[in-house]
Amino acid sequence: ATPVAIMVGNGIGARNGILFKNAMALENTGKADIVVMDKTGTLTTGKPVVTDVIPVAAEEKQLVSIACALESKSEHPLAHAVVNYGKNAERTDHTVEDFTVHPGNGLSGTIDGKMAFGGNLSFMEQQMSIDESVRAQADRLAGEGKTPVYFAYDGRLLGMIGIADVLKADAKDAIQKLHHMGKRVMMLTGDNERTAQAIAAQAGVDQVIANVLPQDKEANIRKLQGKGLVIMVGDGINDAPALTRADIGIAIGAGTDVAIDAADVVLMKSDISDVPAAIHLSRKVLKNIH
Numbered sequence: 001a002t003p004v005a006i007m008v009g010n011g012i013g014a015r016n017g018i019l020f021k022n023a024m025a026l027e028n029t030g031k032a033d034i035v036v037m038d039k040t041g042t043l044t045t046g047k048p049v050v051t052d053v054i055p056v057a058a059e060e061k062q063l064v065s066i067a068c069a070l071e072s073k074s075e076h077p078l079a080h081a082v083v084n085y086g087k088n089a090e091r092t093d094h095t096v097e098d099f100t101v102h103p104g105n106g107l108s109g110t111i112d113g114k115m116a117f118g119g120n121l122s123f124m125e126q127q128m129s130i131d132e133s134v135r136a137q138a139d140r141l142a143g144e145g146k147t148p149v150y151f152a153y154d155g156r157l158l159g160m161i162g163i164a165d166v167l168k169a170d171a172k173d174a175i176q177k178l179h180h181m182g183k184r185v186m187m188l189t190g191d192n193e194r195t196a197q198a199i200a201a202q203a204g205v206d207q208v209i210a211n212v213l214p215q216d217k218e219a220n221i222r223k224l225q226g227k228g229l230v231i232m233v234g235d236g237i238n239d240a241p242a243l244t245r246a247d248i249g250i251a252i253g254a255g256t257d258v259a260i261d262a263a264d265v266v267l268m269k270s271d272i273s274d275v276p277a278a279i280h281l282s283r284k285v286l287k288n289i290h
Protein backbone atom coordinates (compact mmCIF):
# COMPACT_ATOMS: atom_id res chain seq x y z
CA ALA A 1 0.00 0.00 0.00
CA THR A 2 1.11 3.54 -0.64
CA PRO A 3 1.99 5.87 2.24
CA VAL A 4 -1.07 7.92 1.37
CA ALA A 5 -3.34 4.86 1.53
CA ILE A 6 -1.82 3.98 4.91
CA MET A 7 -2.40 7.48 6.20
CA VAL A 8 -5.99 7.56 4.99
CA GLY A 9 -6.63 4.07 6.35
CA ASN A 10 -5.23 5.03 9.74
CA GLY A 11 -7.45 8.12 9.77
CA ILE A 12 -10.61 6.20 8.91
CA GLY A 13 -9.72 3.60 11.53
CA ALA A 14 -9.10 6.19 14.23
CA ARG A 15 -12.39 7.95 13.50
CA ASN A 16 -14.14 4.60 13.98
CA GLY A 17 -12.30 3.68 17.15
CA ILE A 18 -9.93 1.22 15.47
CA LEU A 19 -6.33 2.15 16.27
CA PHE A 20 -3.61 0.59 14.14
CA LYS A 21 -0.30 1.09 15.94
CA ASN A 22 1.83 0.71 12.84
CA ALA A 23 1.63 0.49 9.03
CA MET A 24 2.37 -3.22 9.07
CA ALA A 25 -0.66 -3.93 11.27
CA LEU A 26 -2.87 -1.99 8.87
CA GLU A 27 -1.48 -3.90 5.89
CA ASN A 28 -1.46 -7.39 7.41
CA THR A 29 -4.83 -7.46 9.18
CA GLY A 30 -6.67 -8.04 5.91
CA LYS A 31 -4.40 -10.92 4.94
CA ALA A 32 -5.14 -13.10 7.96
CA ASP A 33 -6.46 -16.63 7.47
CA ILE A 34 -7.36 -17.51 11.06
CA VAL A 35 -8.98 -15.33 13.73
CA VAL A 36 -8.47 -16.61 17.27
CA MET A 37 -10.65 -15.14 20.00
CA ASP A 38 -10.22 -15.32 23.74
CA LYS A 39 -13.54 -16.17 25.45
CA THR A 40 -13.93 -14.17 28.65
CA GLY A 41 -14.06 -10.43 28.04
CA THR A 42 -13.52 -10.80 24.31
CA LEU A 43 -16.44 -12.88 22.97
CA THR A 44 -18.35 -12.45 26.22
CA THR A 45 -19.07 -9.30 28.19
CA GLY A 46 -16.55 -10.34 30.84
CA LYS A 47 -19.06 -9.44 33.55
CA PRO A 48 -20.17 -12.87 34.68
CA VAL A 49 -22.95 -13.41 37.21
CA VAL A 50 -23.76 -16.23 39.62
CA THR A 51 -26.70 -18.29 38.35
CA ASP A 52 -26.55 -21.48 40.45
CA VAL A 53 -25.47 -22.32 43.98
CA ILE A 54 -25.21 -26.08 44.56
CA PRO A 55 -24.22 -27.13 48.08
CA VAL A 56 -22.71 -30.60 48.53
CA ALA A 57 -21.28 -31.15 52.04
CA ALA A 58 -22.44 -27.84 53.53
CA GLU A 59 -25.35 -25.48 53.96
CA GLU A 60 -25.77 -23.03 51.12
CA LYS A 61 -24.93 -20.23 53.54
CA GLN A 62 -21.53 -21.69 54.43
CA LEU A 63 -20.71 -22.40 50.77
CA VAL A 64 -21.45 -18.80 49.81
CA SER A 65 -19.65 -17.29 52.77
CA ILE A 66 -16.44 -19.31 52.31
CA ALA A 67 -16.54 -18.73 48.54
CA CYS A 68 -16.91 -14.98 49.04
CA ALA A 69 -14.13 -14.81 51.62
CA LEU A 70 -11.70 -16.60 49.30
CA GLU A 71 -12.74 -14.82 46.09
CA SER A 72 -12.62 -11.40 47.75
CA LYS A 73 -8.82 -11.70 47.47
CA SER A 74 -8.91 -12.32 43.69
CA GLU A 75 -9.11 -9.92 40.74
CA HIS A 76 -10.51 -12.57 38.41
CA PRO A 77 -13.87 -11.84 36.70
CA LEU A 78 -15.27 -15.06 38.21
CA ALA A 79 -14.21 -13.79 41.64
CA HIS A 80 -16.08 -10.51 41.12
CA ALA A 81 -19.21 -12.47 40.24
CA VAL A 82 -19.03 -14.49 43.47
CA VAL A 83 -18.31 -11.45 45.65
CA ASN A 84 -21.15 -9.48 44.06
CA TYR A 85 -23.54 -12.34 44.66
CA GLY A 86 -22.45 -12.58 48.29
CA LYS A 87 -23.20 -8.91 48.89
CA ASN A 88 -26.87 -9.80 49.11
CA ALA A 89 -26.18 -12.62 51.56
CA GLU A 90 -25.78 -12.38 55.31
CA ARG A 91 -22.25 -11.25 56.10
CA THR A 92 -19.87 -13.45 58.04
CA ASP A 93 -16.41 -12.10 58.80
CA HIS A 94 -13.53 -14.38 58.00
CA THR A 95 -9.78 -14.06 58.23
CA VAL A 96 -8.13 -15.05 54.95
CA GLU A 97 -4.39 -15.75 54.98
CA ASP A 98 -1.77 -17.33 52.69
CA PHE A 99 -3.86 -16.43 49.66
CA THR A 100 -2.42 -18.00 46.49
CA VAL A 101 -3.53 -17.68 42.86
CA HIS A 102 -3.19 -20.79 40.71
CA PRO A 103 -3.35 -19.26 37.21
CA GLY A 104 -5.92 -20.88 34.94
CA ASN A 105 -7.08 -23.15 37.75
CA GLY A 106 -8.28 -21.35 40.83
CA LEU A 107 -7.14 -20.14 44.20
CA SER A 108 -6.32 -21.27 47.71
CA GLY A 109 -5.75 -19.85 51.19
CA THR A 110 -6.50 -20.43 54.81
CA ILE A 111 -9.78 -19.14 56.18
CA ASP A 112 -9.95 -18.90 59.97
CA GLY A 113 -6.89 -21.14 60.03
CA LYS A 114 -8.23 -23.93 57.81
CA MET A 115 -7.37 -24.66 54.17
CA ALA A 116 -9.79 -23.44 51.51
CA PHE A 117 -9.74 -24.07 47.76
CA GLY A 118 -11.77 -22.72 44.85
CA GLY A 119 -11.44 -23.57 41.19
CA ASN A 120 -12.07 -25.94 38.32
CA LEU A 121 -12.40 -29.73 38.35
CA SER A 122 -8.79 -30.61 37.63
CA PHE A 123 -7.61 -28.25 40.36
CA MET A 124 -10.10 -29.61 42.91
CA GLU A 125 -9.23 -33.20 42.00
CA GLN A 126 -5.68 -32.48 43.15
CA GLN A 127 -7.12 -31.77 46.61
CA MET A 128 -9.78 -34.49 46.95
CA SER A 129 -11.84 -37.05 45.04
CA ILE A 130 -15.07 -35.75 43.52
CA ASP A 131 -18.15 -37.99 43.29
CA GLU A 132 -19.59 -38.85 39.92
CA SER A 133 -22.95 -37.34 40.92
CA VAL A 134 -21.25 -34.02 41.72
CA ARG A 135 -19.40 -34.03 38.41
CA ALA A 136 -22.71 -34.67 36.65
CA GLN A 137 -24.13 -31.48 38.17
CA ALA A 138 -21.09 -29.52 37.03
CA ASP A 139 -21.47 -31.04 33.57
CA ARG A 140 -25.08 -29.91 33.41
CA LEU A 141 -24.03 -26.32 34.21
CA ALA A 142 -21.23 -26.46 31.65
CA GLY A 143 -23.65 -27.74 29.01
CA GLU A 144 -25.62 -24.52 29.56
CA GLY A 145 -22.46 -22.49 28.90
CA LYS A 146 -21.94 -21.75 32.59
CA THR A 147 -18.61 -22.15 34.39
CA PRO A 148 -18.82 -24.41 37.45
CA VAL A 149 -16.47 -23.39 40.25
CA TYR A 150 -15.87 -25.90 43.05
CA PHE A 151 -15.21 -24.81 46.64
CA ALA A 152 -13.65 -26.89 49.40
CA TYR A 153 -12.96 -26.05 53.06
CA ASP A 154 -11.29 -27.98 55.84
CA GLY A 155 -11.10 -31.15 53.73
CA ARG A 156 -14.75 -31.06 52.65
CA LEU A 157 -16.25 -30.25 49.27
CA LEU A 158 -18.72 -27.49 50.16
CA GLY A 159 -20.25 -27.48 46.71
CA MET A 160 -20.11 -25.51 43.49
CA ILE A 161 -21.20 -22.18 42.13
CA GLY A 162 -22.34 -21.82 38.52
CA ILE A 163 -21.31 -18.60 36.83
CA ALA A 164 -22.62 -17.36 33.48
CA ASP A 165 -21.03 -14.84 31.19
CA VAL A 166 -23.17 -13.79 28.24
CA LEU A 167 -21.99 -13.28 24.67
CA LYS A 168 -21.47 -9.70 23.56
CA ALA A 169 -24.53 -8.54 21.60
CA ASP A 170 -22.56 -8.33 18.35
CA ALA A 171 -20.51 -11.54 18.73
CA LYS A 172 -22.62 -13.79 16.52
CA ASP A 173 -22.95 -11.19 13.78
CA ALA A 174 -19.21 -10.44 13.87
CA ILE A 175 -18.33 -14.11 13.44
CA GLN A 176 -20.78 -14.43 10.58
CA LYS A 177 -19.06 -11.50 8.86
CA LEU A 178 -15.66 -13.12 9.41
CA HIS A 179 -16.99 -16.30 7.80
CA HIS A 180 -18.23 -14.33 4.80
CA MET A 181 -14.70 -12.95 4.49
CA GLY A 182 -13.42 -16.53 4.37
CA LYS A 183 -11.79 -16.49 7.80
CA ARG A 184 -11.57 -19.47 10.11
CA VAL A 185 -12.70 -18.46 13.62
CA MET A 186 -11.37 -20.19 16.72
CA MET A 187 -11.79 -19.73 20.45
CA LEU A 188 -8.91 -20.03 22.91
CA THR A 189 -9.79 -20.25 26.59
CA GLY A 190 -8.69 -21.40 29.99
CA ASP A 191 -12.23 -22.47 30.74
CA ASN A 192 -13.33 -26.10 30.57
CA GLU A 193 -14.14 -27.84 27.27
CA ARG A 194 -17.88 -28.29 27.82
CA THR A 195 -18.57 -24.66 28.81
CA ALA A 196 -16.36 -23.42 25.99
CA GLN A 197 -18.16 -25.60 23.43
CA ALA A 198 -21.55 -24.32 24.57
CA ILE A 199 -20.46 -20.68 24.23
CA ALA A 200 -18.76 -21.43 20.90
CA ALA A 201 -21.95 -22.98 19.54
CA GLN A 202 -23.94 -19.87 20.54
CA ALA A 203 -21.40 -17.63 18.81
CA GLY A 204 -20.87 -19.78 15.71
CA VAL A 205 -17.16 -20.32 16.33
CA ASP A 206 -15.63 -23.07 14.14
CA GLN A 207 -13.24 -24.62 16.63
CA VAL A 208 -12.47 -24.51 20.34
CA ILE A 209 -9.18 -24.89 22.18
CA ALA A 210 -10.13 -25.16 25.87
CA ASN A 211 -8.35 -25.83 29.18
CA VAL A 212 -5.42 -23.72 28.02
CA LEU A 213 -3.25 -22.50 30.88
CA PRO A 214 -2.23 -18.83 30.61
CA GLN A 215 1.37 -19.76 29.83
CA ASP A 216 0.25 -22.07 27.00
CA LYS A 217 -1.84 -19.60 25.01
CA GLU A 218 1.22 -18.39 23.10
CA ALA A 219 2.32 -21.92 22.12
CA ASN A 220 -1.17 -22.57 20.72
CA ILE A 221 -0.91 -19.48 18.51
CA ARG A 222 2.55 -20.57 17.37
CA LYS A 223 1.12 -23.95 16.32
CA LEU A 224 -1.70 -22.31 14.35
CA GLN A 225 0.81 -20.12 12.51
CA GLY A 226 1.86 -23.24 10.64
CA LYS A 227 -1.56 -23.14 8.97
CA GLY A 228 -1.73 -19.49 7.99
CA LEU A 229 -1.55 -15.88 9.10
CA VAL A 230 -3.09 -15.56 12.57
CA ILE A 231 -5.00 -12.74 14.24
CA MET A 232 -5.37 -13.08 18.02
CA VAL A 233 -8.07 -11.05 19.78
CA GLY A 234 -7.85 -10.73 23.56
CA ASP A 235 -8.29 -8.56 26.61
CA GLY A 236 -6.55 -10.19 29.56
CA ILE A 237 -3.09 -10.16 31.10
CA ASN A 238 -2.94 -13.85 30.21
CA ASP A 239 -3.57 -13.01 26.53
CA ALA A 240 -0.57 -10.68 26.21
CA PRO A 241 2.08 -13.24 25.12
CA ALA A 242 -0.38 -14.66 22.54
CA LEU A 243 -1.16 -11.14 21.25
CA THR A 244 2.57 -10.52 20.79
CA ARG A 245 3.13 -13.91 19.13
CA ALA A 246 0.23 -13.64 16.68
CA ASP A 247 0.86 -12.06 13.27
CA ILE A 248 -1.65 -9.41 14.31
CA GLY A 249 -2.62 -8.91 17.95
CA ILE A 250 -5.93 -7.12 18.50
CA ALA A 251 -6.78 -5.85 21.99
CA ILE A 252 -10.19 -5.00 23.36
CA GLY A 253 -10.06 -1.36 24.49
CA ALA A 254 -11.82 -2.12 27.76
CA GLY A 255 -9.22 -4.80 28.47
CA THR A 256 -6.07 -4.69 30.57
CA ASP A 257 -3.23 -2.26 29.84
CA VAL A 258 -0.92 -5.24 29.43
CA ALA A 259 -3.05 -6.60 26.56
CA ILE A 260 -3.33 -3.15 24.94
CA ASP A 261 0.46 -2.69 25.10
CA ALA A 262 1.06 -6.11 23.56
CA ALA A 263 -1.35 -5.58 20.64
CA ASP A 264 -0.87 -4.10 17.15
CA VAL A 265 -4.47 -2.94 16.92
CA VAL A 266 -6.76 -1.60 19.65
CA LEU A 267 -10.57 -1.63 19.42
CA MET A 268 -11.53 1.46 21.42
CA LYS A 269 -15.27 0.69 21.43
CA SER A 270 -14.60 -2.87 22.60
CA ASP A 271 -17.10 -4.07 19.96
CA ILE A 272 -16.21 -7.45 18.55
CA SER A 273 -17.74 -6.39 15.19
CA ASP A 274 -14.76 -4.05 14.87
CA VAL A 275 -12.64 -7.14 14.12
CA PRO A 276 -14.31 -7.68 10.70
CA ALA A 277 -14.38 -3.87 10.32
CA ALA A 278 -10.59 -3.73 10.83
CA ILE A 279 -10.09 -6.50 8.27
CA HIS A 280 -12.36 -4.72 5.81
CA LEU A 281 -10.46 -1.45 6.23
CA SER A 282 -7.12 -3.19 5.83
CA ARG A 283 -8.29 -4.83 2.60
CA LYS A 284 -9.37 -1.47 1.23
CA VAL A 285 -5.95 -0.01 2.06
CA LEU A 286 -4.24 -2.94 0.35
CA LYS A 287 -6.21 -2.20 -2.77
CA ASN A 288 -5.39 1.50 -2.33
CA ILE A 289 -9.04 2.38 -2.38
CA HIS A 290 -9.96 5.41 -0.33
Ligand code: ADP
Nearest residue numbers: 040074076079104105106119120149189190191
Ligand atom coordinates in the same frame (compact mmCIF):
# COMPACT_ATOMS: atom_id res chain seq x y z
P1 ADP B 1 -9.97 -17.33 30.43
O1 ADP B 1 -9.03 -17.89 29.40
O2 ADP B 1 -11.40 -17.65 30.08
O3 ADP B 1 -9.74 -15.87 30.67
P2 ADP B 1 -8.56 -18.15 32.93
O4 ADP B 1 -7.31 -18.73 32.36
O5 ADP B 1 -8.44 -16.84 33.62
O6 ADP B 1 -9.75 -18.13 31.84
O7 ADP B 1 -9.18 -19.20 33.99
C1 ADP B 1 -9.42 -20.52 33.59
C2 ADP B 1 -10.25 -21.27 34.62
O8 ADP B 1 -9.57 -21.29 35.89
C3 ADP B 1 -11.60 -20.64 34.93
O9 ADP B 1 -12.57 -20.99 33.99
C4 ADP B 1 -11.87 -21.21 36.32
O10 ADP B 1 -12.37 -22.52 36.21
C5 ADP B 1 -10.50 -21.25 36.96
N1 ADP B 1 -10.26 -20.02 37.75
C6 ADP B 1 -9.35 -19.06 37.50
N2 ADP B 1 -9.39 -18.09 38.43
C7 ADP B 1 -10.39 -18.42 39.29
C8 ADP B 1 -10.96 -17.81 40.47
N3 ADP B 1 -10.54 -16.65 40.96
N4 ADP B 1 -11.97 -18.47 41.07
C9 ADP B 1 -12.41 -19.64 40.59
N5 ADP B 1 -11.93 -20.24 39.51
C10 ADP B 1 -10.93 -19.66 38.86
Ligand code: MG
Nearest residue numbers: 038040041236
Ligand atom coordinates in the same frame (compact mmCIF):
# COMPACT_ATOMS: atom_id res chain seq x y z
MG1 MG C 1 -10.24 -12.72 28.61
